[in-house]
Amino acid sequence: MNHKARLQALRSKLALSSTRALLLTHGPDVRYLSGFTGSNAVLLVFARSTVLLTDGRYTTQARQETAGSGARVVIGKRLASEACVLLLRAGVTSVAYDSNHTTVAALSRFEAALPESHGKVARRRFFSPMADSPVASLRQVKDSEELQGMAEAAAVGCQIFEDVLHHLAAGVAEREIAAELEYAARRRGAEGMSFDTIVASGRRSALPHGHASAQPLPRRGFVTMDFGVILGGYCSDMTRTVYMGKPTREEKSAYQAVLEAEQAGIEAVRAGVTGASVDAASRAVLRRAGLANYFSHSTGHGVGLEIHEGPRLAAKSEDVLAEGMVVTVEPGVYLPERFGIRIEDMVVVEATGARVLTFSPKELLML
Template sequence: MNFKTRKKRAALAAKTAGVDGLLVTNLPDVRYLCGFTGSNAALVLTGGRAVLFTDGRYTAQAKAEAAGTRVVIANKPAVMAACEWMIEAGVKRCGFDATQTTVAALESMRKAVPAKLRRAMFAPVDPLVAKLRQVKDADEIAKIRTAAKLGCELFDGMLGYLRPGLSEIEVAATLEYEARKAGAEAMSFETIVASGERSALPHGRASSARLPKRGFVTMDFGVVLDGYMSDMTRTVHLGRGQREERDVYDAVLEAQEAAVAAVAPGVTAGEVDEAARSVLRRAGLDGWFTHSTGHGVGLEIHEGPRLAAKQTQRLEAGMVITIEPGVYMPGRFGLRIEDMVLVTAGGYEVLTPSVKAWVEL
């Protein structure tokens, strides 16, 4: 990981935003800029310098992980120590990410500086580091590709395990156990297993409900490897499917593949969303598609860009996004199909190539 280049880019973005210092407190942003993975941190970038503030629990860890960044072990809250240091360093205008800073945190920051400087010291800025994180470098892409590959292997293994009568919790627990055995640090989010009528819940977390003798089973899950996350959804059918179920599945699959095919540098996020939505509109199913088409993935499971209607942000090579249209009919059934897709210079690469065609178990 080229942390030196990342810190320089973040410092340049801060300068462009009109501040001479940048206070970074969002932990994924801190990790992105210096490699530190602890649960308490504040990173200051100013005048070509980078200083990481944390507490005594992380003395050895911070020095090992944040090589190339000065580490200060503070005997007070890291954010307050960082603000006091900035005053001593001559910072006049400190930028902070308004989307990640609570009112209480901002009040603590202000209390850490002399009263006469409080009004002018802190300036809310756009999520500068989060925007840099949207375009992944080669090291990040390699990590995400590995995580996505493991996700596919886990899904393939589950095809021989699923059967009527298992509880959704048993399915989720088995998947997560296999993920851990295969080396996953954690799951990207709480595993979603929704079956039968519950498949109509877009975020139907695994419950005690039993898999039906006949009906859909949707599994939405991801794994974390070396900090980077995967995300995929597959829906299979237990027993013989009815014609309507097959037709809806085929429409969702067509919508998903149309959106994937629309991915390319320069295309807007809204255009990718519309590629999926228009297929479902022609099939008379768009009213049952109740969420956006996708999102970025990296150190966090939901990053930019957001692929939704009327979003004007243009895709760039190096972005990793999800494409995940679905149809949800309350009281009946639902389904979703999701891939992770890398935007490449020439178009796209699907990182989760597991089978998407109709699977009947």
């Protein structure tokens, strides 16, 4: 990963807002800019230099992972104090921080670490909140290396779906299916799951986020599986819904409507459109099928080092899609106490359309 280029792109953004220094503590941001994957770090980005502060547990790891990034590694015990010393030595009078990922407790530690001569008001002014993180916007657009890694993560997700199909049988607990997915992911080289695996069957399939329970799979009914893996730090995300037994005409019709809504959403994805327009494309199909009132969430979201990133594909989203973004398209319908269906793919935004990364079949599987 070209961390130097990412840092330079960030500095260009900071210069536009006359920001002389940026303080980052959010793990995925630190990793994106420096390569460091440890759990305790502060990254200080100045106009001409970068400093990574961490504790003694990560001395060797930090130096190995940040090699080539241009970041200087500083090992300390009290990172807030060490960071403030470096900021004051650099002569900055104010440092920006990402207010979306800096807790009140963390900010209080940094403020308390400033010399008493600053006074309470001056301490608060020293740390300047930045609500629209320039790092978040950089992370939304993936480079070729990131896209390759995410394609590999998506491929593992598709493979483990195939691995688990023969485990689906009436009477098997949802948690057992989730466990099989997670075991298959590890066996195929994943570092872990990108979120808590969702397996929801029968009436529970009407729960959009129905985490796997002890409920046994039914002899007849839908089974929704929403899962993803982490590979090389990057997440995948995919949902498939299958049917145990033989579906009714209504169930087949609802499944076909969701499938067509998902395809319409994918076809709407391309550089230059808004997230709202993609959402509208999927929602229009369900409206024509009389199912729009049962679609209770947004159509999709960005994916990367985190499972939920920008842009948002939602009814009021003004986020504009750009080439290199990776987003999900995941319409669903949920009829309370009856059944639910969701189909989700992960796609790359390109100039004239979308490239689908998740290649598992989507025709209704009847088991």
